[in-house]
Amino acid sequence: MLTLNVNGKSHEVDADADMPLLWALRDLLGLTGTKFGCGIAQCGVCTVLVDGVPLRACVTPVSALAGKKITTIEGLSADSSHPVQQAWLAEEVPQCGFCQSGQILTAAALLAKTPQPTDADIDQAMAPVLCRCGTYPRIRLAIQRAAKIVKESRHG
């Protein structure tokens, strides 16, 4: 038995030490918002935040996560009110939607570190997450919009 801290809750999971976090989340904890796209850290759709840093759950063994705080899309906000989610809604970013958990969490991590990102910051931070539907132009717009929401909420 291993303990994982996911979205602020401790979970006991019966997993071998080398089981990737992705499958512990999806198949053992039933948190299916984190997706499987490649299994080799190439597509980013399995991205979760570990202590706030984007990480590929498909290649991270559960044994590496003791004592760390894991955030999945289900835990980003209780009501889709995170600035990134608000901006994503306003710009209608998702198409098929399959990559969007990875996109949203990666964008949230970017804004936490760089509240007013440049276009180059956005391209660099978001490059690990593929989108076969080509939502990239809207992701750029939505991140700029989210940055504005963050700024206004700070000043307001």
Added chain:
Amino acid sequence: MAERIEVSRRNFLKIGAALGGGLLVGIDAAACGRKDIAPVNNAGQQGIFAPNAWIRIGVDDSITLLVGSSEMGQGVMTAIPMLLAEELDADWAKVRAEFAPAHASYTNPIIGRQHTGGSTSVRGFWQPLREAGAATRELLIQAAAQRWNVKTAECSTEPSVVIHNASGRRLRYGELVEQAAKLAVPETAFLKEPKQFRLLGTSVPRLDTPAKLNGTAVFGQDVKVPGMLIAVVARCAVFGGKLKSVDASAAKQIKGVRHVVEIDAGVAVVADHFWAAQRGRDALKLEWNEGAAATLDSAQIRAALVAAVDSGKSARNDGDVNQAWQNAAKKIEAVYEVPYLAHACMEPMNCTAHVRKDRCEVWVPTQGQATAQHQIGRHTGLKPEAIQVHTTFLGGGFGRRSEYDFVVEAVQISKQLGVPIKVIWTREDDMQHDVYRPATYNRMTAAIDQQGTLSAWQHRIAGPSIFARVYPTGIKDGLDVTSLENAQNIPYAIPNVAVSYALVNAGVPVGFWRSVGASQNVFVTECFFDEAARAAGKDPLALRRELLKAHPRHRAVLELAAQKAGWGTPLPAGRARGIAVAESFASFVAQVAEVSIEHGVPRVHRVVCAVDCGMVVNPNIVAAQMESGIIFGLTAALKGEITLAKGRVQQSNFNDYPLLRIDEAPRIEVHIVSSTDPPGGVGEPGVPPIAPAVANALYALTGTPVRKLPIRI
């Protein structure tokens, strides 16, 4: 109100009461689309799942619309309800969409079965669903008129409310449903005139966005059924290979592995979770009879195409190409080649099935509910009414999910084990067991006469046929229309045109890939057109305009894209523009790409896209689909290539079959032509022009034509 429609005589509507007092309206879309009058025949299925209800209006005013088309990102889960809601005069804020089960009443009138493909959803359902919405609105008006004891002609509607014009009395739809459920199908109804539209033509928010922001959207991969086990299947790496022997003893030792079973596709390892199933598969000792395809490689396939290209069957022969060739002042010749491509849906293939003795349920991201149901029937012996198909969200489709291989796998495993089984493909499985966009070899010739006119055009295509695999009787005189679209019908006014097609069965399974034949032929024809323009000493845009006089919609999008892109205005050093236009799926798209070369690689900075897709249902979704098609097409233009060696696909994952990333994505502007033509498709038409627009920009930049995809400089 303009168009009067017959409702009761055409028999496409069924009225009923919902549990809890609401109104149910069943629609037979295929019957509705027909002009002749045929009775609805869904009687046998009613009792089991009662799915024959497209519209449910509750006493609480809620409106639930069932969508029989598959949502794979293209926005159909919003567009289809918009068609119904418009004529129903529904309050959009009260509209919810649900996925419909597999059932004949969701038949797409263009395709003839319940299937999503060929950019046909809005085109196919445009008329029937608006008629059904109008008839339902009429029904609610009748209910209100009865209640008030007035004539229906004295009543009108505002969103989800019937109004008595003279007295100003109002009844909400929810207050009318119980009474409406007892009425007969109205005899006639009226369709709105476009100027009366409240929803169509506006960017109402997509209904599926909220679920795609918080992890609640259920894709096939996310399906959970009590007692379900997870399966991963070992398949022969060579197409058509068969299992010779399997030693599963090591696999069965792995913690979590429950069963190892043989199915037609290979050997399935069934476990408590994916991780165990995958490790179990790795531990199988397998021997295969690889069969005839075991020596296949890309060079061999190419050689077969080269050998066949001059002996194709004629698909078009206008005028006398040979004569024009002989009289030419200038002749140009070129070979164009495109590779096999994988679909690479972001969500790898999967399906969940539960086969019982007397019935079967599947949960599947599919584009083809009718095909899935039919195939399940073949493999279980069950009747369609005993086969329930639940469609989930699709993590991409692009034609790949028109297939049913993944469905059969899940059904065969569940049938053997009697428990629900979710088959999950890895990315490697998905890439190496796809049905690929055909590779083709094209020999092009063109003649310019003494006057500088493009006098002859010859296009010889050699390639494998999609129809040969999926619809052999669709091949007429050796011609597969899917391989010829946008080649046979190039729109330019050229007096002598010859197009031929040599069908070469190369041993690699091929299938429908977003925009199908247009995905390759528009690259070939629009690039060779630029070569011809240069030979004739003309600007590529000017020559297109000149030769498209009979095609005003092509011309209009070309001119709009050119104008917005600043065609002919100076660019920074090292940059050039290219343009291309295509009609596909009843829509017209032109794109201008602005390109440079950075570190030996093409960089696309900006794409300006003009689209005429007829009457627009939702402009924001149209724009999103153009952006999507452009990015998808850029991946193909700049990166995509599937190759074979020893009968095996050499690419396996995104490390060797890369997709465009955000830092490579251009700025994209989409301009929509306002139109009163019937709606065209939007899911695919954004794809075809981008590869030639980029290639033509590189040609302008370097003077060397790009004749092969993916583009290598």
